[in-house]
Amino acid sequence: MKSTYSEPKSLAKTGQDDFDGMNQQEKPENILSNIKYLIVGVLFGIVFVKAEIVSWFRIQEMFRFDSFHMYGVIGSAVFVGLISVQLIKRFKVSTMDGETVSIPDKTFNKGQIYGGLLFGIGWAITGACPGPLFAQIGSGFLAIIVTLLSAIAGTWTYGLLRSRLPH
Amino acid sequence: MDFIELLRKPWPWYVAGPLIGLTVPVLLLLGNKSFGISSSLRHICAAVIPANIPFFQYDWKKGIWNLFFVGGITLGGFVATFWLSNPDQIVISASTQQALAQLGVTDFRGLMPLDLFSVQNILSLKGLIFMVLGGFLVGFGTRYAGGCTSGHAIMGLSNLQWPSLVATISFMIGGFACTHLLFPVLFQLVK
Numbered sequence: 192m193k194s195t196y197s198e199p200k201s202l203a204k205t206g207q208d209d210f211d212g213m214n215q216q217e218k219p220e221n222i223l224s225n226i227k228y229l230i231v232g233v234l235f236g237i238v239f240v241k242a243e244i245v246s247w248f249r250i251q252e253m254f255r256f257d258s259f260h261m262y263g264v265i266g267s268a269v270f271v272g273l274i275s276v277q278l279i280k281r282f283k284v285s286t287m288d289g290e291t292v293s294i295p296d297k298t299f300n301k302g303q304i305y306g307g308l309l310f311g312i313g314w315a316i317t318g319a320c321p322g323p324l325f326a327q328i329g330s331g332f333l334a335i336i337v338t339l340l341s342a343i344a345g346t347w348t349y350g351l352l353r354s355r356l357p358h
Numbered sequence: 359m360d361f362i363e364l365l366r367k368p369w370p371w372y373v374a375g376p377l378i379g380l381t382v383p384v385l386l387l388l389g390n391k392s393f394g395i396s397s398s399l400r401h402i403c404a405a406v407i408p409a410n411i412p413f414f415q416y417d418w419k420k421g422i423w424n425l426f427f428v429g430g431i432t433l434g435g436f437v438a439t440f441w442l443s444n445p446d447q448i449v450i451s452a453s454t455q456q457a458l459a460q461l462g463v464t465d466f467r468g469l470m471p472l473d474l475f476s477v478q479n480i481l482s483l484k485g486l487i488f489m490v491l492g493g494f495l496v497g498f499g500t501r502y503a504g505g506c507t508s509g510h511a512i513m514g515l516s517n518l519q520w521p522s523l524v525a526t527i528s529f530m531i532g533g534f535a536c537t538h539l540l541f542p543v544l545f546q547l548v549k
Contacts (some may be wrong), residue, residue, distance in 0.1 A: 193480060197546060209449070210394075211394030211395075211396055211397075211426075211505035211506070211508070211509025211510070211513065211514075212391065212392055212393065212394025212395065212398070212508075212509060214392075215390040216389045216390040216511075217390075222380070224424070225423050225426045227388055228385075228423045228427045228430065229426040229427070229429055229430040229433070230429060231384055231385065231388070231430060232368065232429060232431045232433070233431075233433050233434040233437065234377075234430075234432060234434060235378070235434060236430060236431035236433060236434020236435045236436075236437070237432065237434040237437055237442065238369065238377045238378060239434065240469075241368065241438050242369040242370075242373070242374030243368055243469060244374065244409060245367050245435070245441075246470065247470050247471055247474075248450045248454065248466070248471070250533075251454050251458065252450065252451050252454045254533045254534055255453070255454050255457060255537060257454040258454070260373070261371075262371075263370075263371030263375055264371045264374050264375040264481045265375065265512070267375030268375040268376070268378040268413075268512050269379065269511070269512055269516060270375075270382075271375070271378075271379025271380055271382075272380075272381075272512055272515070272516030273515065273516045275379065275380070275516070276382060276383070276516045278383075279383060279386060283484055287387060287388055287389065288389070289548040292386050292387070292393055292514075293390060294386070294524075295392065296517075296519060297505075298521065299524065302503055302504060303503050303504060303510075303525040304525075304528050305502060305503075306499045306500065306503030306528075307503040307524070307525045307527075307529050307531075308528050308529075308532040308535075309495050309499030309503075309532065309535065310499025310502075310506065310530060310532060311528060311532015311534075311535070312495050312499070312532045313493070313496035313499055314496075314529060314536075315533040315536035315537045315540075315541070316487070316492030316544070317489070317546075320396075320500070320506045320507040321395045321396045321496060321500060322395040322431055322506070322507070325429075325431040326429045326431050326432065326435035326438075327435065328435065328534055329432035329434065329436040329437075329439070329440070330439040330469050331436075332475060334475050334479065334480055334485070335475060335489070337485065337489045337490060337493065338490075341489065341491075342399055342493040342494065342497030342498065343402050343403060343497055344493075345494040345495065345496065345499070345500065346400055346402075346497040346500070346501045347403045347411075347414075348494070349413075349497070349501040350400070350411045350414050351411055351413075
């Protein structure tokens with residue numbers, strides 16, 4: 192059956208299909224070796240909750256300029272991430288499996304503005320980006336399962352409408 | 359003060375921020391993974407309800423690490439809340455409390471306002487706006503933007519990607535506009 196779908200022109204050039212969290216490892220990984228990402232996730236989730244980044248109130252303080260906390264968290268995270276990436280590139284540090292570290296470039300399309308604005312609205316309403324949604328559920332806020340399911344539905348709807356949206 | 363007691367206190371930004379930043383090189387060196395979380399939502403769609411939509415026709419198993427990662431975040435949330443919980447109440451700035459009280463949020467005891475995010479609100483207009491609509495915008499918006507706070511604001515900026523700066527600025531504008539312009543309307547609706 193011939194597919195009638197065609198990528199919008201502005202998307203065709205993005206190549207990477209707008210993934211984040213790209214896996215560039217060539218060597219295949221089995222389920223067991225994926226456990227290490229679970230462990231990093233656990234530590235990450237603990238930081239999220241202990242620094243109260245998952246708190247709806249902290250996000251409100253940020254958008255009301257009433258506290259430096261979230262700006263400090265994001266700013267220092269970017270600072271450490273930036274230094275690390277530059278060091279990895281400069282000294283050509285390779286991965287545990289001896290592969291060259293590769294980070295796909297982001298290509299600009301207008302989705303980053305339209306989608307960014309829509310996500311920003313959702314961020315203020317829910318007090319959460321996708322990561323904190325998972326941590327909130329783990330923290331026992333079971334109602335947030337509804338928010339997460341709705342976020343999955345939102346992602347699905349984007350996939351459905353993608354070719355008709357401006358990019 | 360012993361160490362566990364110190365861990366139980368809320369962590370300051372200068373501890374949490376650098377730890378989050380370190381996730382970037384840790385994931386790169388563990389297995390050439392770019393930090394990013396919103397893709398997990400896309401992988402779930404691709405694995406469970408692809409429905410012949412081209413956007414979900416790809417090898418989602420290549421991204422399975424991301425599902426382990428968010429599974430870990432959920433577990434981490436559990437560990438921090440039930441074993442390392444803060445004995446004191448959360449401290450929220452007075453001016454934010456005042457502004458929120460005017461909107462009708464009065465419960466400042468937990469990480470989340472139970473006025474809005476409780477199980478008994480799921481089937482009410484509050485639940486429809488703050489959980490269903492809010493969640494939908496998070497999922498739709500992050501995928502439309504090609505990433506979220508982790509993929510764009512932290513990973514993208516760390517790698518000096520200007521499209522990620524555009525995305526990050528858009529996130530912030532959306533959040534400011536929602537808080538200052540949309541909130542008065544939304545809270546009026548659910549009053």
